[in-house]
Amino acid sequence: MDAAALSRVALQAAADGNLRLLKKTAKEVDLRGVTDAVGRNVLHVASAKGRVDICQFLIEEEPGFDVNSRSAEGATPVFIATTEGHLPVLRYLLGRGGDPAMPDARGITPLHRAAKNGPSDAVKLLLSKGVPLEPLANNWTPLHFAITGSQLQALRVLLEHGADPNRINHNLCSPLMMACSLRSLEFVRLLVQAGADVNFTTPYGQTAFTDTITSCLPDIDVLKKFRADHNYPVEEALDDRLADIVKFLLEAGADPNIPNEHGKIPIMLAAAWGPRKLVEILFSWTKPISSLPDWNVDAIIRAMKLKAKDTVSVELEERLHTWKSKGREAFGKGHYLAATYFYGLAMKIDLLDATLFSNRSVSYLRLGEGLLALADAQQSTLMRPRWAKAWYRQGAALTLLKNYKEAVNAFELAEA
Secondary structure, eight states: OOHHHHHHHHHHHHHHTOHHHHHHHHTTSOGGGOBOTTSOBHHHHHHHHTOHHHHHHHHHHSTTOOTTOOOTTOOOHHHHHHHHTOHHHHHHHHHTTOOSSOOOTTSOOHHHHHHHHOOHHHHHHHHHTTOOSSOOBTTBOHHHHHHHTTOHHHHHHHHHTTOOTTOOBTTTBOHHHHHHHHTOHHHHHHHHHTTOOTTOOOTTSOOHHHHHHHHTSOOHHHHHHHHHOTTSOOOOOOOHHHHHHHHHHHHTTOOTTOOOTTSOOHHHHHHHHSOHHHHHHHHTTSOOOTTOSSOSHHHHHHHHHHHHHHHHHHHHHHHHHHHHHHHHHHHHTTOHHHHHHHHHHHHHHOTTOHHHHHHHHHHHHHTTOHHHHHHHHHHHHHHOTTOHHHHHHHHHHHHHTTOHHHHHHHHHHHHO
């Protein structure tokens, strides 16, 4: 049997937990040099499959096997065991010198993975080894990962150890905003009890409350259809989970009287576009509006819906202007991921704006995302084939991707 075949046998034996076959194969091939298609060695494979006995053999009986060896993606056995939720393997590896904090190539640590995938005992184990509580992976902490993974117990453990419940990720979302998007009152309540500020505002004016109200309203596609046909239905039933969250946030101190950039408070938006139940919830918490002399739920809805038919185009233009402005603001502050987010929102309204694609392209460029930068630059040049800036963006993206020949062509077209 040749070396390649022996390597395949060794990897399969490690995955299957076939210690006898692995020991036999080890006599014919150096297991330290055996890797699979993604650069994982036999210890990585055994860790991924939860094979404690295989890990013991490799570390204790195979001389020179590194417990902190890294795959092509920078993942260690500890990282992999944590990702797959194999607590016995994780305990063993840590006991044999496995690094509990070593991140992969993307900066994600074992604690991030434990927080997202569970179990919470893995989070406790890693924290007991003294790992940093809030390492950053693209500005995401393990607490953010716990919320996106819907790991309530992991979230509780992190908060008990002092994780910041108000820390925003890539300048866009607070943990409370993320919990609201899950539509889970349990997560929202736990964060507020731990000190999450219900009126915490991101650098771009978002709060958990305003985001939750927005999620109760029709999306851009529905508004565009209503603009074309005023008989198109825009009101949907209020999700009970969202209703409970809105009530809880109000009781916890969220202020429903703060207007948005265009002077509209939540009850005005809810009355114009949202379900009646949302207006009823907001009514008792909202201060009367002087321009509405009849201050009752029916009168508010009647007045706002009457305006809505005439102002839907204005509503869309306001949103477009807001998102463009926030995209430019984020870029100016160096918050490039936030910029791509806001430009993407603007594109939902206007997909034919070459400048939006150009601006998002340079934002991706600053993030080192060459393929995404190139795709947006190409879209921009398709829309405006004689626009020098679009070709320059394309050349810059191609340069990042080290496609120098095509980059030169793009730069020449920019100068033409």
